[in-house]
Amino acid sequence: MKFFLLFSILFLNFLFANTSKEVLVLHSYHKGYAWSDDISKAIEKTFSEYKKAEIEVTTVYMDTKRIDNAEYLNSLAKLYKQQFEGRIFDLIIVSDNTAFDFMIKYHEYLFKNTPVLFCGINNFDKVLLDENNLKNYMTGVAEDVDLEKNFELISKLHPKLKNLLIINDTSNTGYAVKRDLRPIIEKYKNKFNIEYTDDLEINNLRQKVSNLDKENSVILFVLLFKDTTGKYFTYKQSFAQVKEVSQVPIYGLWDFYLDNGIVxxxxxxxxxxxxxxxxxxxxxxxxxxxxxxPIIEKSPNIYMFDYKELDKFNIDISPYIGNPVIINEPATVYKEHSKLFIFTALIIFILSTIVIILKANIQRREKLELELSNRIEFDKVLLDTIPNPIYYKNVDGKFLGCNISFASLVNSSRDEIIGKTAFDFFSFKVANANTIIDQELLTTFSTSTSEFTFHTPTNEMKHIILNKAVYKNIDGTVGGIVCIMDDITERVQQKQFLIQQSKLAEMGDMIAAIAHQWNEPLVELSALVQDIQTSYLLNELKDMEVKDFVNDSMVQIKYMSKTLSDFRNFLKPSTKKKLFSISKALREINEIIGKQIFYSNIEMTFNYKNENEELLIYGYENEFKQVLLNLLNNAKNKIVEKNTDFGKKAHININIERSSNYNIIEIIDDGGAIDEKIIHSIFDPYFTTKESGTGFGLYMAKVIIEDKMRGIIKVRNDNNNVVFTIKLPHKKVQN
Known part of the structure; x- marks a missing residue:
């Protein structure tokens, strides 16, 4: 018994393993070409209804409408040899002449002993099979257009016909049809004028078609995939060009032109x-x-017509054709009534089904409503849990809802907020600016990030970032705008604090700079006092000398006072952005630190590439000067630390130039390169290589340049030099 069961299982597995069939379909043309696609659809439909075996179809396109030469076909053969080397096909189906000729030539090389079926073959000649020893491997369906019967049909439907225009191309199929047309044209040339064309550029062809006598002319459209210029068309594109300008009936030979405008x-x-x-x-x-x-040598052609075209040109085919296929035909009264019973039965069935499932449907809806209510309650709690202020409003700008955090921000309840606009809670300037942003978002369906400052009802200043996006309703209509706010007040205050801390950390350097600035005027004042004292003791003091002494002393005192004024101005934070001169900022920094650099045996040079142009920056002037002072002090200190040759002069070069989008400042010192291991870390907060350093200086330089002034600051080594590059946008870019 066990042996029998085992044998049965093995036998069934063997049968199952042999029920699968593999078929290769080789098309001459390309996917999307209606003729090839329709053949594939018909094959797949027939195979899907076959119950005895599972048929796996592999479809390959040769694309010879676009390229067709011996070298290309030879390359395809090599490709297919590699592609199908390990596969065994039960059957091969080829469609159209190129694939047929290809299979005759390469059957032995590619698919030896495999049976082949063909279809769509024009001018089929059985001798080809005999000559290539393929009679026992190939059979199929020939394709031939029945030109004789189509001419006969046209002459019957248009008894007053005077002109027949035949449109063709120079493809292989076109040449085959042209050969078959010659005797038929000869036969009918005395009945009406026949004009054959296959050598016109598409625009010239359109001109010829548009000039046809619409009362006594007809077109027979054969094929048109390329015009005389070599321009390639799909079957729809070429026919559409002709149909667009034609005022006469157009007949065809292939069914893929049907429903595109042929009669x-x-x-x-x-x-x-x-x-x-x-x-x-x-x-x-x-x-x-x-x-x-046996080979089907008589092509299975069908009389087929488009009702819309028959009606348009008032053509009656009933006396000449029995039981044709007619598309786009409106339903007759009889057909309408014949469908009524089916329709009524379906309605009864549907109504019965509705009655049966109605209760279950209602129960499911109640369950969904409960789930939806729970979800809404959950979303509400979730929204209130988020610390960021959140609101959403409709396209008119009226608030539809918000979370507790937003209500707290504007010191109002939800009920007081809903239905109102931003103008009810914020200043006109802030509300108007946000309204403009909202209108742009509703037009572009994009997202937006903006920043504004406002005072709360409790007179507390808040710095807020708004992240906005448009949301849509379920039906696809625009619902409005949702906004998530980010309160960055503490971050802004912390940055300002760090800037001031950085300034304080540099006060030692500033005081040293002032000491250098005051050194010369103090010496000068000392000399003046001694000189006036000597003149007094010698009784040589004159009124003019006293006056000169006072004047000279005031010059030095004013200079020292200006130094203190510059120092105070430097310590003040900039309150708002303004347009200021780069050269002026550099001069003021030079007045503060220039002498200290000079006494350190360092030559500092300013190189203006745009000599005749005043370069302006839109930003925070004092903070910008703080960055310059920090970079120059760092360069000076590094040079002093590493310069053991006191007789050798060091250099700091400052290059200033304007590019298309930026003003560029380069600070270059020859105090030695920065270690490559740390060069990418020098802008990090608290990073320092000095024992008494704070690590604020370069970090704040990066914050000021990149965050506050929307610029770029970078550092690199250039051999033994260090180059700091600052790029700041022009005003027009900044705004």
Missing amino acids: GGLLTSAIAQGESVSKMALQIFNGKKISDI
Whole structure:
């Protein structure tokens, strides 16, 4: 018994393993080309209805509408050899002439002994199979357009026809049709004028079509994939160009032009080709030898018409064609009533179903409503838990809701906030600026980040960042704007505190600078006092000498007073941004620290690249001078520490120039390079290499330049020199 069960399982597995069939479909053209797509659809539809085996279809496109030469085809053969080297196909289906010719040439090389079915083959010649020893491996469906019957149909439908324009191209299929047209044109040339064209540029062709006599002319549209300039068209693009300017009926030969504007005709059908060849494939899968399946040499063409075009040109086909396929035909009264019963039955069924499931539906809705209420309550608690002030408002700017944090910020309750606008809680300037931002967001559907300062109802100053975005309703309409606020008041105050701390940390250097500044005037005053004393003791003091003494003394005292004034101004924080001169800031820094640098045996040079232009910066002047002072002091101290050769003069070069978007300041010293291990850390807070350093200086320089003035500060080594580069935007960029 166990042996029988094991044998049964193995036998069933063997049967199952052999029920799968692999088919390769090789198209001459490309995916998206209606003819090839319709053949594939018909094949796949037929295969999907086959119950005896699972059929796996692999589809490959040769794309020879766009490229078709011997070198390309040889490359394809090599590619397919590599691609399908390890696969065994039960059957190969090729569509259209290029794939057919390719398979004849490379069958032995690529798919030896594999049966092949073909379809869509123009001018089919059985001799080809005999000559290439493929008679026992290939059969299929020939394709031929019935030109004779289409000419006959046109002449019957248009008995007063005077002009027939035939539009074709120079593709392989086009040439084949052209050969078949010659005897037919000869036969009908005495009945009406026939003009054949396959050598026009598309615009010239449009001109010719637009000039046709609309009362007595007809067009037979064969193919048009390339015009004489080599411009490639899809089948829809080329036909649309002709249809757009045509005022006469257009007949065709292929069904893929139907429903695009042709009247119709006896059409070669891709679907019929695909159905026929796929039915042959099923015969092979059912055990029939391919050599026993005869070639279908008579193409399965169908009379097909577009009702809209028949109606447009008042064409009656009923006397000449029986049971044609007509698309876009409006339903007749009979057909409408024949569907009424089905429709009524469906309505009854639907109503019955609704009655049965109504109670369950109501219960589910109640459950969903409960879940939704719970979710709303959860979202409300979640919103109130978030410490950031949050609000949302409609497109009119009226508040729809907020969290507790926002209500606390404006010192109001939710009920007092809802329905009001920003103008009810903020100053006109702040509210108006935010209204402009909101209007832009509602137009662009983007996000926005902005910053503003305002006083709360308790007269407390707040610095706020607003992050805004547009939200949509479930139906896709714009609901309004949601805003999450970030209170950065403490951060702003902390930064300002750090700036002041940095200034205080540098006061020692400043006092030393003042001492150097006062050194010369004090010596000068001492000499003047001694001189006036000597003159007095010798009774040589004259009124003029006293006057000169007073004048000279006042010059030195005013200079010392100005030094103190500069020192006080430097310590004051800038309250707002303004436009100021780079050269003026550098001169004032030079007056503070210049002599100290000079006495340290350092030559400081200012190089203005834009000599005739006053370079301006929009920002905080005192903070900017603090950055310059910090960088120059650091350079001076480093040079003094490392300069053991007191007779050798060191250098600090300051380059100032204007670029397209920035004013650029470079401070270069030759006091030795910064260790590459730490050069990327020198702007970090509290980072210092000095025993008594605070680590504030360069950190605050970066904060001032990049955060407060929207610029860039960088450092790099240039051999033994250190280069600090400051880039600050022009006013027009900053604003």
